[in-house]
Amino acid sequence: MDTPRSDLPQGTLDLLILKVATLGPIHGYAIAQRIQQISRDALLVQQGSLYPALHRLENRGLLAAEWKESETGREAKFYRLTAKGRRQLKSETEDWHRLSAAVGLILRLSDGESS
Amino acid sequence: MTWWQRLWRKRDQEERLDRELRFHLESRIADNIRAGMSEEEARRHARLEFGGIEGVKEECREARGTAWVEATVQDIRFSLRLLRKTPAFTVAAVCTLALGIGANTAIFQLLDAVRLRNLPVPNPEQLARIQIRNGPGFGITKDFYALTYPLLEQIRLHQHAFSGVFGWRSYDDVRFGEGAQARRVRGLLVNGELFPALELRPAAGRLFNREDDRPGCTASGVVLSYPFWQSQFGGRTSAIGSKVMILDRPYEVVGVTPARFSGLEVGTKFDIAAPVCTAASASPEDFTRRDFFWVTVMGRLKRGMSLRRASDQLQAISPGILEATLPSGYSAKVLENYRKLRLEAVPAGNGISSLRDQYDTSLWLLLGITGLVLLIACANLGNLMLARASVRQREFAVRLALGASRGRLIRQSLAESLLLAAAGGALGLGLARALSQSIIWFLTTENDAPQLDLSTDWRMLAFTAAVAMLACMIFGLAPALRSSQTEPGAAIKSGGRSLTEGRERFSAQRVLVVVQISVSLVLVVGALLFVGSFRNLMTLDPGFREKGILLAFFDTSRLKLPDAQAKSFERQLLEEVRSIPQVEAAATTTNILIDGGSWSLGVRAGSVEDVSKFTWVSPGHFKTLETPLLAGRDFSETDTATSPKVAIVNQTFVRRVFGGVNPIGRTFRTSPEPNYPATEYQIVGVIKDTRYYNLRDQPPPMSYAPADQFPAGSASAMYIRSSAPLAALSSAIQRRLTASHPELGMEFRVFQKQIEDTLMRERLMAALSGFFGALAVLLATIGLYGVIAYLVVRRRNEIGIRMALGASRAQVVGLIMKDAALLVAIGVAIGAVCSLALAQTAASLLFGLKTYDPLTFLAAALALAAVAGLGSYLPARRASRLDPMTALRYE
Secondary structure, three states: OOOOOEEOOOOHHHHHHHHHHOOOOEEHHHHHHHHHHHOOOOEEOOHHHHHHHHHHHHHOOOEEEEEEEOOOOOEEEEEEEOHHHHHHHHHHHHHHHHHHHHHHHHHHHHHHHHO | OOHHHHHHOHHHHHHHHHHHHHHHHHHHHHHHHHOOOOHHHHHHHHHHHHOOHHHHHHHHHHHOOOHHHHHHHHHHHHHHHHHHHOHHHHHHHHHHHHHHHHHHHHHHHHHHHHHHOOOOOOOHHHEEEEEEOOOOEOOEOOOOOOEOHHHHHHHHHHOOOEEEEEEEEEEEEEEEOOHHHOEEEEEEEEOOOHHHHHOOOOOEEOOOOHHHOOOOOOOOEEEEOHHHHHHHHOOOHHHOOOEEEEOOEEEEEEEEOOOOOOOOEOEOOOOEEEEOHHHHOOOOHHHHOOOOOOEEEEEEEOOOOOHHHHHHHHHHHHHHHHHHOOOOOOOHHHHHHHHOOOEEEEEOOOOEOHHHHHHHHHHHHHHHHHHHHHHHHHHHHHHHHHHHHHHOHHHHHHHHHOOOOHHHHHHHHHHHHHHHHHHHHHHHHHHHHHHHHHHHHHHOOOOOOOEOOOOOOHHHHHHHHHHHHHHHHHHHHHHHHHHHOOOHHHHHHHOOOOOOOOHHHHHHHHHHHHHHHHHHHHHHHHHHHHHHHHHHHHHOOOOOOOOOEEEEEEEOHHHOOOHHHHHHHHHHHHHHHHOOOOEEEEEEEOOOOOOOOOOEEEEEEOOEEEEEEEEEEOOOHHHHHOOOEEEEOOOOOOOOOOOOOEEEEEHHHHHHHHOOOOOOOOEEEEOOEOOEOOOEEEEEEEEOOOOOOOOOOOOOOEEEEEHHHOOOOOOOEEEEEEOOOHHHHHHHHHHHHHHHOOOOEEEEEEHHHHHHHOOHHHHHHHHHHHHHHHHHHHHHHHHHHHHHHHHHHHOHHHHHHHHHOOOOHHHHHHHHHHHHHHHHHHHHHHHHHHHHHHHHHHHHHOOOOOOOOHHHHHHHHHHHHHHHHHHHHHHHHHHHOOOHHHHHHOO
16 A cells, blocks of 8 residues: 555645745656655645646746757757746745644644543 | 749759658668569668658758748638539528628717717717716707807807817708709808817818807808718819808808718718808897707816716806706796706717717627627537538548648648638628628608718728638637547448447537527527517507698798788688698698607696697698597687687596596696797697607697697698698699799608608618528528438438338437427527517517516417428428338448
8 A cells, every 4th residue: 555645735835835946946756756755745746737736837937948969869848947936946845834833832732631 | 042932942942851851761672672672672661751741841841941831822722612513501600691791880880970980070989978867857858969159159168178169050951052052051150169179171262260250240151061062063172262152041161071071960971061150140039048958068078178068067067058048928837947057078079960869779680690690690500511521530630630620620620711702701801791781771861861981991891801800710710620539440440330429529509509599589580579569559549530641831931921921821721722622631731640749838737747749730730630629629610719719638647737637628837938928728638648748658748729829939830631632733733823833842751651751760670680690590490301311311221220120200200300499498498598688679669568578488489480480390290201221221
């Protein structure tokens, strides 16, 4: 059996993409691989859904894209974080931490009450 | 990159998107193979992991923010391709729509021109017409707005609500120029406040102000309309200051009104305008007479003054104004009525218009009629589109299965409708111009050519766009929804293969056909009612002869006759006319029948008081018009100015004043009016009732008196009967009279033509409603035919089986016809109910028919059923000719 997988909460895919893109110019397939690897296969990302997110981020100016030769020698579209994207990543990461801390706190509290 | 740049590089974008996704998949496949899968398995895995490629692409396009534009462009391209593939359908659809939309737009254009358009003056909403509110009474009928000049002056003195009160009168034919160059133009007499209050800027020179209009003004100026300035003076500024002759008097051209200003009366134009004071020397009594209503009065509201308050103020000052303008020479009872009149202000920002009063209801009704025709046309198109949608059901199913969204399919289907509607609308707009022009041409008579500004304005464009959109929604929405409701699996499997077709699949088409038939019935009933009314009026016996009668009008002003000779000259003219060989009979009159004119006097016989029409005629009048003399005698040469006053009255007079007993030898007395002193008349004859001012109204009490006893001048018109062609007759008369009286002005009209021209509105309604009714039936029949034929095709298998099992041809025809008959019956029933309700709105336009005329309804239903029966019989017969074997094999 595989390890149990979780669906990605709404909106977090953008955050993950931005984070992965900090590593430098990277193409779509590599982003998908990275997310899979880093999350140790715990997250279920339908690979197709990555691309609309990439295009959306590019459209918002958070990512910039260019066509370059990939490691296999074929042309691929590489994405990199823009300055605007970096700022967005920072604020979204902070938001995420605040949110998860708050949710964790609530969950711990109610755990304490019930025990 | 901005979105439009991206759009520009769309092809590029698509290709890149494709490459990007392919790169992903191929990398994955390569990795999978490296992990030990077979190529087949690697490919399958990669695709599963990835999800639907088309869906992802669609989402990516949407994410780029240009999706809607791209999709629209794509939809339109695709629709264009589809439409090009079926040119017959496209042409038929666009033409149907163009006709429907064009007809609607044309009628709207006319409505816009006579009703909605504001006058081209600053702040037209501040303009109000000042009129008497509680007519009729004292000779004021409901649709007559003029006031007396003393009333205008009193209003100007006492009102506080208006910054300016102005009045004018228009004249149809004013002699302009001299000698052979003379021509007739339309003139306006305006008071000095008119142009200042309208705040018009002259196109050249200056316009009149209060200084130009002073009592006894001597230096006479004239203002030209812009078109007249252009046509007569070539638009030269040197025209200003030049002298022109008007009615044989010199006038100096002082200025030109702005190009867009064509007067305050919509439907007429003016050529020249002069201050009222210039007419005062020619007819001073017009300005002092308190019983002569001739000046139309309007005012510009003061800033911040509401129409309501202005109207209230006018009403409050009415008693004082009326008391100050009390006419003399009337009985106390008439004066009591005069004192009861009240003034009011009504909105006049869009000018005043007799066309509006006359055609308002007709135009709204016509707009309704053309709207219904468009509805039927849309229902037809809707049916065609539905049929197309069913044919394309498999295509839709495949696209749905491949991940296209339902919304996208609806949009695509609507794009096709939208294209058709847009093409139809654009074509319709062009058609509308031609249609509205021809309606105006239709309404143009010898004496009256409506002058309307038919330039395209934003209202018309908005209307056309709205109608086209609405049409698109009506015929495009059902097929669009239908296409999106396809169940991919079921549709792919079943397309055209079942043995029998479920009824529900055609419910939309059935509903559309029922709508078409019921709407058609409404239009046919309307058409029959209007045609019937027109026929009733045309065949009505007015009580006199109108065929072969020439009307002659004489202008003796240039003969400079002393008043005492006027009557003898009139007799002399009549004798000369009678001596012309082709003339069978001739008579003079003070009033032509059925031309809208009217003259009445109060009459009293014993204790009975009434009002009677009064006409002064020469002996032979009744013989000329072939009006039967029921009792007594005609006037004769012995009835002179000095002999006892005698009268001939009509049957209605006898009934109302004498209770129906023989009145010969009895007398009645008229109540006094200025120029018409109280007179006792002895009745010497009774004539059969005839129509008086129009063909519609029942005859009023009428009295005739001898022309020689006419107290106010001389008769101005002549009836001339002849069996010769009237055109030749009029030139013969003209030659003869010009030879003996070179200065005599004369004009001829054909009596019958003039009477028929009064039925212009009825003729228009009959012609247009008849045309649209026939069009509606045709369209509905085509619709029914289409649906039944389509039904037959879809039920081919079933029919084949029935025939194979022994059903006869008649049974098959019956089977199909039963279906059609049900639709027609429901449609006719609904249509009849709607017609009953809608006919009420046309009640005022009908004549001699009730709005629920059973014969009309029956005829309409039968005609529609017959045509519809034919429309469904043809496909039914074709169904019965099917060869069962071919039918069963057909897929």
